[in-house]
Amino acid sequence: MDASPQQPPLTAQLISHFINRSRSNSSSRWSVLWNSDKSHFLDREGPSPALIDWIESRLKTLKFSPDRRPVALVPGCGIGYDVVMLALHGFDVYGLEISDVAVGIAEANATAEFREPSDYNFGSPTAASLPIECRGSVKFIQGNFFETEWEKEIAIEDFKGFDLIYDYTFLCSLPPDLRKDWASRMCELISPTGVLACLEFPLYKNLKALGPPWGVKGVYWNTLAEGGDGIIHESSIEEDDGNLEGPFRRVDYFKPARSYECGKGTDMFSVWKLRDSRQKNGTENVTSNFVL
Template identity: 30%
Template sequence: MDNSESSYWENRYQNQQTGWDLGEISSPLKAYIDQLEDKSIKILIPGAGNSYEAEYLFLNGFENVYAADFAASPLQNIKNRLPNFPENQLLHSDFFKLEDQFDLILEQTFFCALPKSFRSAYADKMQQLLLPEGKLVGILFDDELPGDNPPFGGSKKEYLSYFNPLFDILTIETAYNSIPPRKNRELFIRLQPKIKS
């Protein structure tokens, strides 16, 4: 089954084949969120999955949070855990068809789930979805992860080839606070769209 199709991901959730799911918010993203002061900002979490990040944000007063996923099951899981989470902010959608703009986009295991051939389009779409002062923040694997199925890895050099033309690179460095199994295998990124001339 093609992992660029929603049915692939729906089946993974239905069969509980979700080894990427930490069961809690990722520690680098928690540390980043904890220093945010403006709780009115509009936030997107693409490829959200069960999105403990969306849950953490919402429970900490960030009400303008949107979780998008190709599969319906994880969005329902969010709704089950957070009955007050606004229905219209759970987006059952193809990321590449989203049309809105956001102050902040959080990347957590979405990039590595996409086929490698989608990476350039991912960078283009992220730039489109961000407001001029917006930021793309998150974690990318700093590990090649060979194999024909996701997660797909990569390197800092490869990632910069996609992001440098479109973004100012504010941070791209080894995460200091990864969970032990991912220690020294994750890059923390913080990118801002380049001003279009």
């Protein structure tokens, strides 16, 4: 699903596949791509370098529940590169995709990578040397992110939400009128002390231009921090810390040193936590077990 100014033919084909499609059938159009052997639109050929660097720079400071491994979710996980990479770094990871075909491809890729991990899964020799017994697990689920049926596949006792959710090309793949629902679902799925990590792409694309991928400059801030609907205009982009009503607060924001070529130099990496745990579970604020 990656697209950039250097790939106009691919971008045009992807946009034409979705043009004039309603929000109700946008998910089925992604399934069509998988089922018609057009997954080249969706193949990033490796895990996110920005996510790898962020995880590895936090390996010694990330603190989770001592009773189990940290649990991560990658919605719209595609071939599952990021799912596998996170598992190799010690997470139990769920990859969610709309297509059974995608799930089968991701499972095959995970089997091969666990047998002999590729170098692209690691940014440092220290991370690459993590003992096999410290690796997490992977599970791929076919389901619609906006529905709840797939959550029955989460085999964790007393599950209270994901410790980490990663979004890269998921938000930008959605019709703009689904952005508010995307933010609401993230709020439902994250644990009270969890973290939502986002590689914001594409930031170079005009917000009025057709997608996918849709331009998202200012969209994460608007939906997560301000509580808006994410349908904004260039002239309205202003990140003001005052009077914020969104469910999340941004705790980190930086330009990653490494990213995919299609967004290199323009991508930004943002990290979010629930503004108030009472928004999720009706209790008083608790101390986070995820230290930044």
